[in-house]
Amino acid sequence: MRVFVAGSSGQLARALKARAAAHGHVVATFGRPALDLARLDEVARVIAGFEPDLVLNAAAYTAVDKAESDVEAAMAINRDGAVQLAASARKLGLPFLHVSTDYVFDGEKGSPYVETDATNPLGVYGRSKLEGELQVLARNPDALIFRTGWVYGPDGSNFVCSMIRLAGEREHLDIVADRFGNPTSATDLADGLLMIAGRARGVSGGIFHLVGNADASWFDLASGVMARLAAAGRKVPTLGKISGDAYVAPAARPRDSRLDCELAERTFGVRLPGWPDSLGAVVASILDPERNAA
Helix, strand or coil: EEEEECCCCCCHHHHHEEEEECCCCEEEEECCCCCCCCHHHHHHHHHHHHCCCEECCCCCCCCCCCCHHHEEEEEEEEHHHHHHHHHHHHCCCEEEEEEEHHCCCCCCCCCCCCCCCCCCCCCHHHHHHHHHHHHHHHHCCCCCEEECCECCCCCCCCHHHHHHHHHHCCCCCEECCCCCCCCCHCCCCCCCCHHHCCCCCCCCCEEECCCCCCCCCHHHHHHHHHHHHHHHHCCCEEEEECHHHHHCCCCCCCCCCCEEEEEEEHHHHEEEEEHHHHHHHHHHHHHHHHHHHC
């Protein structure tokens, strides 16, 4: 299968390209200048030029705090660009997969969210992704939307990379212990999406949840990182617990954005590993740049 991936620099796009051969797919990632989602008339032409069997949108504006003051840019990518990709895929008769976020929820439910739960994003980033979902389905009812969250990998801006960097700089770290989600390896997410790509035709369009099969607080995940660093012989800082209310940032975060993935598992037969099973490989990749490059 030939898979056209919108987005090239993000950790998910890189993971999709790296994992393509393992699934027997040909994956090509497209970002600027080859694919400029702001030039709406160009999108379908670029997609058609690759002659894909499926289009997957991994392009996203993910700077949660910056989005609060950069609303236009967040909406342009997460809403307008996604809609143009969805419409172009429909015009070309191609299945369309779109990646969204757990931040469409406010985190107040107190248990894992299912796809039909009411949305209520707390900030611009979540709102831009929600508007993208709604408009993607309006323009392309066959689109398959996958909400994920807490994505981490060996490169890019993510919590695990930050913890490893800070472990080499600090004697002590205070970590938020009362915010919960599903840490999801970018590699696992890529594997799941590539498996789904081969099973997408004939599935009715709609929204699915796709995250790692284990939840955690930020403190839990930080503790997991430190345990694996210590096992590798690295010096690690002590950790303290703080409330998310003490973490001051421009954008509010949901308290509990855990997602229920039963629908995706039932529909596609895909279930992502939990972070305790996947974190070690990611930490090892960060500590060994040559392994990461491979």
